[in-house]
Amino acid sequence: MTTKALGNGPILVDPIDPVAATENSPLLTQQISNPSLLVPDDHDGDLVTATEDQNLKRGLAQRHLSMLGIAGSIGTGLFLGLGVAVKKGGPVGALLGYAVIGSVVCAVQFALGEVAALLPVTGSFVRHSEFLIDPAWGFAIGWNLVYGNILSIPSEITAICVLFQYWTDINPSVFIVTFIIITVAVGLAFVRVFGEVEFVFALLKIFLVVFLVILGLIINLGVVPGTEQIGFKYWRDPGPFVEYIATGNWGRFLGFWAVMTGAVFSFAGVESLAMAAAETRNPRRAIPRACKRVFARIIIFYMLAVFVVGLLVPSNHPRLGSGNTVAQSPFVIAAEAAGIPAIASIVNAIVITSAWSASNQSLLAGTRVLYGLALKGQAPRIFLRTTSWGTPYMCVLLFACFMCLSFMSLSSGAMTVFWWLVSLTAAGVLVSWASILLNHMRLHRALKRQNISAELLPWHNWWTAYTSPAAFVMCIVILLTGGFTVFTTGNWDAATFVTHYLDIPIVLAAYLGWKFSHRTRVVSLDKIPLRDAFAQAAQYMDEPEAKNRWRMISWIWD
Incomplete structure (x- = not known):
């Protein structure tokens, strides 16, 4: 049994069973019940x-x-x-x-x-x-x-x-x-x-x-x-x-x-x-x-x-x-x-x-x-x-x-510049969605590589293994074709092109710049610390649900 530092302290993890800490481990129970065993650590900010x-x-x-x-x-x-x-x-x-x-x-x-x-x-x-x-x-x-x-x-x-x-x-x-x-x-x-x-x-x-x-x-x-x-x-x-x-x-x-x-x-x-x-x-x-x-x-x-x-x-x-x-x-x-x-x-x-x-x-x-x-x-x-x-x-x-940039709206010339700046991140929605879907796909691949059942996740739906790749492809296609009108005859517009495409090289430049300056690598599926994540999840016990005081309209969110 080895000790691994997590955000709220070390977790006792069985190196043979990657999710032992999530399955009623007596050592984990002992650690949670004894706060003196929890030594705060930032775990490099991952968890x-x-x-x-x-x-x-x-x-x-x-x-x-x-x-x-x-x-x-x-x-x-x-x-x-x-x-x-x-x-x-x-x-x-x-x-x-x-x-x-x-x-x-x-x-x-x-x-x-x-x-x-x-x-x-x-x-x-x-x-x-x-x-x-x-x-x-x-x-x-x-x-x-x-x-x-x-x-x-x-x-x-x-x-x-x-x-x-x-x-x-x-x-x-x-x-x-x-x-x-x-x-x-x-x-x-x-x-x-x-x-x-x-x-x-x-x-x-x-x-x-x-x-x-x-x-x-x-x-x-x-x-x-x-x-x-x-x-x-x-x-x-x-x-x-x-x-x-x-x-x-x-x-x-x-x-x-x-x-x-x-x-x-x-x-x-x-x-x-x-x-x-x-x-x-x-x-x-x-x-x-x-x-x-x-x-x-x-x-x-x-x-x-x-x-x-x-x-x-x-x-x-x-x-x-x-x-x-x-x-x-x-x-x-x-x-x-x-x-x-x-x-x-x-x-x-x-x-x-x-x-x-x-x-x-x-x-x-x-x-x-x-x-x-x-x-x-x-x-x-x-x-x-x-x-x-x-x-x-x-x-x-x-x-x-x-x-205070909103004061630029008081000048027509400054307003033009301002909206160009806003347009630079218009495609950021699709970049964010694609990242969410890619995270999910990587998580499932890592679970499979480390022989951990996806059913052990705090929330799991069997169909997401299929919907995430399909939606990821759709996001990329829409990202690349979102400004298709500017490539048709007589419809070139610089502002439209900026709105749909300039955010792509900006994100790629930031990625490559940090990657080469800090020599980061794509995380190996074998080395993603999923055992640590499951162990930390086991530490946080759900609080009892509060009484519903909004019964007449709570159908909106419940």
Whole structure:
């Protein structure tokens, strides 16, 4: 029997049986019951470390995680972006496109849940990549996420200013300062405050989606006085599919493919629910539950919304995709046509909360990835400093400095530069999804190589061995073809090319730069310390579940 240092102390591991520590080992039981045997050690930051276990506070519950995933993916992509999907692909093309990407999201969620349940670390799949693939890859996608989130917050604040202009012409700097202050305040607060804020915002979004879907069906059926029944009229004329760029079946296929590439960014954010795993209560139980339930809710909401939008507005309507204001929302277009103009203000208000919610999530995800990089020595150690209530305040303060980029929106020239910077990380969603799926595939290959049954994982689903490779291939194909329009005759656009492709060489340069400068190697499947991970998992006993005080609406996340 040998002793191996882990994040919370040495684990007694039988070298013959790789998972002996997880199967009622009396030596492991003795060690857990005797705290004096636990000697804190950071284990090179691969597993849950003593630093994050002691300095971060577990304030997020499973309901917070579920609603965090929902709040992160239901936003402008749903309220404003569905019109673009119908315009490019037609009602059926949009429905099929979102169904395909929804299947990819399903695979990503289940892959993330399986790995995060075994390795519930701060930084989530970034740290998983270092453990399962190569420290250099973790460095590359980690800093890409930090950079993307640093820029996404001022972009969301800028969007808030544009949305407020629908109601008022007050100087935008007032809104910029206000939202910078409240975003930083939430970021510095106890993580449960963030969880509760996102919980409320997610409820608002869900209720609005349900309301809009019901309203859309009422309008479609002609129940509103003075309106006619629409039915499937727009599926017949202008038709179920739209010819995009080309003509005939090829043009209809390109329309469907354009919907898929756009749908990816509508679902962006579902992967962020495990970023604060070390700040989550019972992470090995809560994260899988959240992954499973978030997927189901989002697919239902999106598929219903896409279906209803395809019924309400013809794909050739001139206002679809005609700007970044609430006026382009297909729900608003349909409501105004039915004589209900007040819907525009309701949607605008919820979209503003969506934008602020997105900035909060970017702050949480970005700061926790930065904290995780600092644990691994891939960022300055100063970013490990936390408040007495467990918030990495130096990470938050760095992000607060970059929030001032939102003032660039006051100048048209500076705004152009700013959006170019934001565009650099637009493909980061697909890079993140591909990394999550690759982590999962490497985990299963390592389990097989080390003769460990996958059924010993804290959460396991037999089909993920097949869905992860298929979804990984799909992510790579969409990543490489996402900007296909710029390669067609007469459609070259530098901004579109940057949006879809420049992030690829940036990530590769970061990976190769760290790899050659620090001489890292792809981790051998035989040497991935899975025994350590299983042993640490055995140390953390689940706390009893709290009493459900939300029975009337808990179906949303339970």
